[in-house]
């Protein structure tokens with residue numbers, strides 16, 4: 001976790017640390033993050049609790065429809081109100097009142113806390129006591145706009161889907177495994193022996209790479225509106241041979257987002273093996289994934305090992321085995337600021 005903030009603490013990095021690394025007991029933080037990105041476009045830096053309650057409740061009710069478990073505790077007065085609204089037992093006005101009374105009790109205080117510590121950068125100031133609302137800061141107002149804003153929203157949603165899916169499965173953490181569908185480029189989990197799509201692989205991985213190509217740090221896009229889509233690439237290529245089962249190579253530990261120049265440009269990677277320098281970077285990226293809470297953490301640990309040194313040994317062994325078959329290694333020129 002510390003590494004994530006040390007390398008390049010832009011305001012986007014702080015934002016991502018809040019969304020990706022918070023230890024969630026309920027999904028309110030995701031609803032608030034999504035609402036904040038909407039509200040900052042409204043032209044005023046002050047947002048009353050009344051104005052905040054509509055988008056906040058809308059996002060929670062929307063997710064609650066698809067995933068009934070939005071909290072680790074067995075009952076919540078506010079989530080019950082959202083469920084009643086979804087089933088028609090509560091009107092929009094009653095939901096609005098319930099949101100203002102119960103919806104913000106902890107989330108406004110906890111939003112800027114990551115790993116038990118408040119972040120230096122703050123995206124709003126709590127003015128509930130003096131003005132009955134929150135004041136959006138310059139840091140929030142100057143978060144990247146345009147396609148990057150869409151990417152930030154997609155990242156919130158991807159993280160939210162992963163967390164609520166883990167709660168929904170209700171399994172012990174050791175049993176939750178997130179897998180990647182290479183054709184649909186979706187992450188999925190098994191539920192009652194059926195595959196359930198969770199979220200786009202791109203949106204789930206982008207936050208951990210901070211919107212840059214894994215190999216060359218060129219800016220990448222996870223939405224069609226912002227230029228060519230990034231490729232979901234297998235760091236250790238598929239063609240490694242029968243010695244490495246496809247199941248292992250398809251693991252989340254081996255997936256990175258790459259720009260098209262790197263993956264299939266004139267001097268692109270194709271089926272070549274990245275250098276050991278890049279292998280070190282992959283290890284760092286995987287440690288980022290492990291510092292977020294379930295279910296990616298459990299998946300990575302199950303796939304690559306329980307300790308840092310076990311995970312290093314795993315990567316070394318796979319890389320050596322692949323090198324014996326593929327012989328040549330590959331590394332691109334750097335095309336942007338280093339972020340991992």
Ligand SMILES: [Zn+2]
Nearest residue numbers: 213216259262
């Ligand atoms: Zn690249």
